[in-house]
Amino acid sequence: MSEHKFTYTVSGVNLSNEQKTAISQAIAAVVAEVLMGDDPGGFRADSLVLHRIYGGIWQRVADLEQFEKGDPLAVQLPKLAGGVERG
Amino acid sequence: MDGPGSQSQTPAQAPKTCPSAPPEVGSVLLGVVTAPGQVAYLNPHPPVTPRLLEALAGKGAPVENRVRFACQCAEGGCVQWKDEAGSGRCGLIDHALEALAITEAPRTLPRCGIRNTCRWYAQHGANACGACPEVIRRPERD
Ligand code: SF4
Numbered sequence: 001m002s003e004h005k006f007t008y009t010v011s012g013v014n015l016s017n018e019q020k021t022a023i024s025q026a027i028a029a030v031v032a033e034v035l036m037g038d039d040p041g042g043f044r045a046d047s048l049v050l051h052r053i054y055g056g057i058w059q060r061v062a063d064l065e066q067f068e069k070g071d072p073l074a075v076q077l078p079k080l081a082g083g084v085e086r087g
Numbered sequence: 088m089d090g091p092g093s094q095s096q097t098p099a100q101a102p103k104t105c106p107s108a109p110p111e112v113g114s115v116l117l118g119v120v121t122a123p124g125q126v127a128y129l130n131p132h133p134p135v136t137p138r139l140l141e142a143l144a145g146k147g148a149p150v151e152n153r154v155r156f157a158c159q160c161a162e163g164g165c166v167q168w169k170d171e172a173g174s175g176r177c178g179l180i181d182h183a184l185e186a187l188a189i190t191e192a193p194r195t196l197p198r199c200g201i202r203n204t205c206r207w208y209a210q211h212g213a214n215a216c217g218a219c220p221e222v223i224r225r226p227e228r229d
Contacts, residue, residue: 001195021134028116028133029142032154035119035127042152043123044226 103206105165106199107179107222108158110140110150117157117199126155126220128199151225160206180207183218193217 008027015023108114115132116139133139135156143150162168162175169178192213199219202208207215 001197003198024131025133025136025139026142028129029139031129032116032119032143033146035121036146036148036153037121038146040147042149042225043120043223 101204103160103162103209104157104201104204105160105177105206106155106157106201106219107224108156109224110135110143110154110156111158112136114156114158117155117201120153120155120220120223123223124221126197128197130198130200132157132200149225152223155222155224157201176210177206179222180210180215180218183222184211184214187218187221189214189217191217 010023106117108117112135114135116129116135117132118126118128121127140150143154160177163170165177167177167179168175169181193216196202196213196216197220199205199216202216205215207219
């Protein structure tokens, strides 16, 4: 598995913790931006497309599509009983 | 000196880390989805700040689609949590492994940096790492 390590050194000045945090965040943001590339579009999870996370709950796509069409015979999707989606 | 509670916690009981966390303060940046099924895991993991989120969203990319975050597993406070007698588990990784029919671990594992505490790894071992890069928090719709 490929791995790439970059080192960046600042010497000759004392950096505050705030400055160090700001620099490491800026580096991370640039790395993420480069990795995202120029295409700002979103990706589909084709391999997981039989299910989708809807309101935080894993749903079968067929059920979800019926639900979205407003089909009265559609399976009732479970209510989000106070839970918050974290994952 | 050890922190509160650390003496009585075994590794299995230690708080777990969710590798598919929301992009909010309190989470850290875990990686970037570079293609469907491919995540570039970053190390170290910078903490999420409003400024970082702004920078990530700068190009107009949907952050939850293109970036992965990690945070402490909220267990029963998350709708993915499946309660079982006396314990519980993350339902998301169970479903993902089933949907992807993953029964074997990848030969090499990415250096994601959270394996020691990863909730998914704790449940499924290295098999979870086969499904992990497939997970997109907010997949693009048709
Ligand atoms: S690669 Fe494995 S250990 Fe790391 S976050 Fe993903 S599932 Fe967890």
